[in-house]
Amino acid sequence: MTDLRPPVLAALLAFAVPASAQIYRWVDAExxxxxxxxxxxxGVRSTVVDPNAKDTPPAAPSxxxxxxxxxxxxxxxxxxxxxxxxxxxxAARAAAxxxxxxxxxxxxxxxxxxxxxxxxxxxxxxxPDLMSDHGVALAAPATVQIGRNYSTAARxxxxxxxxxxMPTSAxxxxxxxTLVGGRVDDIERVRKF
Numbered sequence: 001m002t003d004l005r006p007p008v009l010a011a012l013l014a015f016a017v018p019a020s021a022q023i024y025r026w027v028d029a030e031x032x033x034x035x036x037x038x039x040x041x042x043g044v045r046s047t048v049v050d051p052n053a054k055d056t057p058p059a060a061p062s063x064x065x066x067x068x069x070x071x072x073x074x075x076x077x078x079x080x081x082x083x084x085x086x087x088x089x090x091a092a093r094a095a096a097x098x099x100x101x102x103x104x105x106x107x108x109x110x111x112x113x114x115x116x117x118x119x120x121x122x123x124x125x126x127x128p129d130l131m132s133d134h135g136v137a138l139a140a141p142a143t144v145q146i147g148r149n150y151s152t153a154a155r156x157x158x159x160x161x162x163x164x165x166m167p168t169s170a171x172x173x174x175x176x177x178t179l180v181g182g183r184v185d186d187i188e189r190v191r192k193f
Contacts, residue, residue, distance in 0.1 A: 024047070026047070049067075102168070105170075105171055109187075114187070116183065116184045118184075128164055129165055130164040130166065134161065135160060162177070
C-alpha cells in the first residue's frame, strides 16, 4: 500500500498559500477607500496592506493614515460625530415642535367664575394652550377731579387677553376665557368634535 499523505499535504498547502490573508487597499471612482481580501476590479491601482503593521503616529506635517487600525479609528470618530449631530437635530426638532393641547376638564371649567382674578384662573385651569393679547380695552367714561371745583370725563384703559384651551380626545370642547383688566370677563365653551 502506498502512502498518500505527502502528496495530499502538498496539495493542501498549495491551496492554503493563496488563501493567506492578503488585504488590498484601493480608492474607487467615488473617492472612497476600500479594503478587501479579494483582488480589486481590473484596471484599479491597489496596494497590499499588512494587517499586522505597527501603528506609528504620522510625522507632524503628514495626516495620512495607511494602517487598518488608523482607518478604523478615523471611521469610528466620524460615526461618533455623526451620531452626536443626529442627536442635536432630534433635540432641536423636539424643541421646535408645538406643545400638545392640554384642554380644560369639565370639573375645572365649572370652577371658573366671572370676576375671578387671572392668578385664580391659572391656579384652577393651568397654563392655556393658546394665549392672545388684544391690547387695551377702554372702559366707560368716569369723572376725574382736575381742580377744586372742576371735574372732567376720563376713560380708563384695561388690558384685554384671551386664554384658549384646545379640545382633546378626553375633552372635545374649546374653552375661550376673556380677561379684561386681569379679571375673567367672559367664558365660552364650544363642542368641536
